[in-house]
Each structure stands twice: as structure tokens, then as C-alpha cells.
Amino acid sequence: MALIEASALTKRFGPVLAVDRLSLRVEPGRVVAFLGPNGAGKTTTLRMMLGLVKPDAGSATINGVRYQDLAEPAHVIGAMLEAESFHPGRTARNHLRLRALAIRADAGRIDHVLEVVGLTAAADRRVGGFSLGMRQRLGLATALLGDPDALILDEPANGLDPEGVRWLRELVRGMAARGAAVLISSHILAEVAQTADDVVILDHGRLVRAAPMADLTATSALEDVFLQLTTGTSPAGGTTEVSR
Numbered sequence: 459m460a461l462i463e464a465s466a467l468t469k470r471f472g473p474v475l476a477v478d479r480l481s482l483r484v485e486p487g488r489v490v491a492f493l494g495p496n497g498a499g500k501t502t503t504l505r506m507m508l509g510l511v512k513p514d515a516g517s518a519t520i521n522g523v524r525y526q527d528l529a530e531p532a533h534v535i536g537a538m539l540e541a542e543s544f545h546p547g548r549t550a551r552n553h554l555r556l557r558a559l560a561i562r563a564d565a566g567r568i569d570h571v572l573e574v575v576g577l578t579a580a581a582d583r584r585v586g587g588f589s590l591g592m593r594q595r596l597g598l599a600t601a602l603l604g605d606p607d608a609l610i611l612d613e614p615a616n617g618l619d620p621e622g623v624r625w626l627r628e629l630v631r632g633m634a635a636r637g638a639a640v641l642i643s644s645h646i647l648a649e650v651a652q653t654a655d656d657v658v659i660l661d662h663g664r665l666v667r668a669a670p671m672a673d674l675t676a677t678s679a680l681e682d683v684f685l686q687l688t689t690g691t692s693p694a695g696g697t698t699e700v701s702r
Contacts, residue, residue: 459521459522460483460484460485460639461484461485461486461520461521461535461607461608461638461639462482462483462484462490462507462519462520462535462608462610462639462641463482463483463484463518463519463522464480464481464482464483464503464506464507464516464517464518464519465481465516465517465518465519466479466480466481466515466516466517467479467480467481467503467506467513467515467516467517467518468480468513468514468515468516469499469502469503469506469511469513469514470514475663476499476502476663477499477502477503477506477513477663478499478662478663478664479515479516479664480499480503480516480660480663480664480665481516481665482658482665482668484608484639484640484641484656485639486607486637486638486639487634487635487637487638487639488634488639488640488655488656489630489631489634489640489642489653489654489655489656490639490640490641490642490654490655490656490657490658491642491643491644491650491653491654491656491657491658491671492504492641492642492643492644492658492660493643493644493645493647493650493657493658493659493660493684494659494660494661494688495661495688495689498660498661498662498663498688499660499662499663500612500643500660501539501540501612501643503518503660504537504539504610504612504641504643505539506518507520507525507610507641508525508535508537508539508610509524509525509526520534520535520608521534521535521607521608530561530562530604532561532563532603532604532606533561533563533604533605533606534604534606534607534608535606535607535608535609535610536600536601536602536603536604536606536608536609536610537601537609537610537611538594538597538598538600538601538609538610538611538612538614539612540612540613540616540643544585544588544593544596545585546584546585546586547584547585547586548584548585549581549582549583549584549585550572550577550580550581550582550583550585550588550596550599551568551572551581551582553585553596553600554568554571554572554596554599554600554603555568557600557603558603561603561604563603563604563605564605567602567603567605568603569581571599571600571602571603572599574599574602574629575595575596575598575599575602575629576595576625577592577595577596577599580592589617590616590617591617591618591619591622593617594614594615594616594617594618594622595622597614598611598614598626598629606638607637607638607639608638608639608640608641609630609633609638609639609640609641609642610641610642611630611640611641611642611643612643613643613644613645614626614642614644615644615646615649623646623649627649627652627653630642630653631653634655642654647680647681647684648680648681650680651671651675651679651680654671655670655671656668656669656670656671657669657670657671657674657680659684659687659688661687661688666687666688667683667687
């Protein structure tokens with residue numbers, strides 16, 4: 459059974475159909491890249507999966523259950539959404555301590571996740587002085603605190619330097635190797651091409667392609683495939699018709 463699944467998920471905001479009958483699955487041990495242009499409906503989809511936005515139709519489940527029906531959701535799925543905010547006056551350690559209390563996580567995991575994300579030396583610094591990359595690492599630490607079986611990550615590489623991007627890739631692949639299901643939204647196509655097992659491409663709220671990464675990039679770079687599917691632009695710079 460898929461750990462993360464959407465079935466005919468639909469959401470409209472007034473006249474705008476943000477997500478149109480989207481279905482996708484993330485199996486244990488797989489990393490799925492969730493791609494699309496700005497405004498394609500990716501973040502809305504992720505928020506519906508996490509119970510933050512109510513779908514108009516369809517369903518989203520985590521391990522077969524709606525997020526809001528999970529008894530201890532943070533122990534099943536860890537999430538990091540884009541533009542996640544932290545109290546600037548708290549230290550990284552205090553932020554995680556409060557989060558651990560809220561989700562009933564083992565306090566011993568605080569030091570563990572700080573080490574995993576490379577923030578041990580900055581654990582007692584106030585978050586207000588963190589760079590964007592450090593905030594991204596703290597967001598990942600927060601997502602990992604409950605020792606979840608699945609991860610939903612929205613633009614996790616934002617603000618990371620090249621070393622940080624490689625570290626993130628190794629972290630995500632390591633989670634998948636241990637059986638976790640990972641759904642990752644990103645605009646850094648060259649990086650997800652090295653990280654993901656499968657690709658789901660969304661455009662104007664609709665699924666335009668879902669395939670294993672190896673199949674999708676067998677004859678063309680991921681960037682070329684992405685642009686062809688979402689803009690109709692061919693690798694040579696011309697245009698081509700794309701069926702949807």
C-alpha cells in the first residue's frame with residue numbers, strides 16, 4: 459500500500475481550478491519528485507495532503523488514513539512546507555524541545571536530529587540570526603523529530619549552498635533506503651534528477667506526466683522533458699504539441 463496517496467484530488471478557489479482530479483502514489487522506499495511551474499497547484503496539493511486545505515473532491519491519505527484522522531500524525535509523516543516560520547527569539551534546541559512536547563516525541567531525538575541536519579554547533583543560537591539555509595535545515599530537523607515513515611518536503615533545497623544540496627540528496631536517499639516514502643517538490647531539476655526514483659509533473663492543476671525517472675530521462679534531460687510538457691518548448695527551442 460502507498461504511504462502517500464491522492465485520488466482524484468480537486469480544489470477550486472473561486473473561478474480558479476487550482477487542482478484538477480489529481481491522483482498520485484508514493485510507495486515505501488521511493489522518492490517522488492513533484493514538479494510543475496509556479497502556480498501549477500503543487501503547494502495546494504501538499505497542503506490538502508496535510509489537512510491544511512479541504513479538498514472539494516477526491517481524497518488524500520497517509521498510510522491509508524486522512525491526515526486529520528491520524529492519532530499521532532508527526533510519527534507517521536514529517537512535513538516541511540515552503541516559507542516555514544520560526545519564532546526568532548527561540549534557539550533551535552528550544553524550538554525542537556517545544557515541538558517534541560507537542561507531538562509527544564522522545565526528547566532524546568532532539569540532539570539526534572540536530573546532528574543529522576548539521577546544526578549541533580548552532581543548537582543554542584537564536585533562530586532570528588539563522589541564514590535561510592540554516593532555517594531549511596531546522597525545518598528538516600522538525601520534520602524528522604517524530605521519526606516518521608514518510609516525508610513531504612516543499613522546496614527543501616531553497617537557500618542551501620552546493621554542499622548543502624548534496625547533503626540533502628544523501629539525507630533523502632538515506633531515508634528512502636530505510637523504507638521511507640518521500641514526496642519532494644522542487645524547482646531545481648538537475649538536483650531532483652539525481653535524487654528521485656519517480657516523477658510527477660503538474661501543469662495548471664492537472665497531471666501531465668507520471669513516470670519512473672529512468673524512463674522519463676532515457677533520451678532527454680529532465681529539464682527538456684519538463685519544458686516540453688509544461689510549455690510545449692522542444693529541446694531545440696521550437697514548439698511542439700503536448701497532449702494532456
